[in-house]
Amino acid sequence: SQQGEEDPQALSIQEGENATMNCSYKTSINNLQWYRQNSGRGLVHLILIRSNEREKHSGRLRVTLDTSKKSSSLLITASRAADTASYFCATDARGYSTLTFGKGTMLLVSP
Amino acid sequence: KAGVTQTPRYLIKTRGQQVTLSCSPISGHRSVSWYQQTPGQGLQFLFEYFSETQRNKGNFPGRFSGRQFSNSRSEMNVSTLELGDSALYLCASSLEGQPYEQYFGPGTRLTVT
Numbered sequence: 145s146q147q148g149e150e151d152p153q154a155l156s157i158q159e160g161e162n163a164t165m166n167c168s169y170k171t172s173i174n175n176l177q178w179y180r181q182n183s184g185r186g187l188v189h190l191i192l193i194r195s196n197e198r199e200k201h202s203g204r205l206r207v208t209l210d211t212s213k214k215s216s217s218l219l220i221t222a223s224r225a226a227d228t229a230s231y232f233c234a235t236d237a238r239g240y241s242t243l244t245f246g247k248g249t250m251l252l253v254s255p
Numbered sequence: 256k257a258g259v260t261q262t263p264r265y266l267i268k269t270r271g272q273q274v275t276l277s278c279s280p281i282s283g284h285r286s287v288s289w290y291q292q293t294p295g296q297g298l299q300f301l302f303e304y305f306s307e308t309q310r311n312k313g314n315f316p317g318r319f320s321g322r323q324f325s326n327s328r329s330e331m332n333v334s335t336l337e338l339g340d341s342a343l344y345l346c347a348s349s350l351e352g353q354p355y356e357q358y359f360g361p362g363t364r365l366t367v368t
Contacts, residue, residue, distance in 0.1 A: 241349070
């Protein structure tokens, strides 16, 4: 079953703009991760944020986590055409290693 | 380090047949998980193996099975294929101490006709 719901389902921006996508989840989590998927290929791990962290940065990526609202956001700054992909959030619960994914946000970055 | 590899990358099978997919994890990773991705259901967990033992199983029928070998390589098998089994099957591996931080292979695209 799907734990997370990404919002928006699709996002279209121009190169150089920032892209923000959100993820909401239903139950308590241990960690939340973001993955990228290009054209139905494998998932690429982007960033992991633990339940006791509020914000994390990695290059052009910024992730925030609000456990009180059960939500997270992924910000990609200065988007490039190569960022065009689907982005998924995945959560795991304490004591469990299985990941539960949202349905993803499709990001299109136009040159 | 080489990433997770999956073979074959593409497969076409007929209803009623069976299929075996293979996954080689990142060197040093002993946990292997399998996921099914379809347009309708999204990404769903199938099962997880660690040290040749199934540690977790998702909500899939018994036609879906798997195993792990002593070198951590894993296979999954689907018997009596149905049209609805058409999907991208993704394998992921992780370190023993961080089973939730999973690294995915390119997937096997299975088409059932």
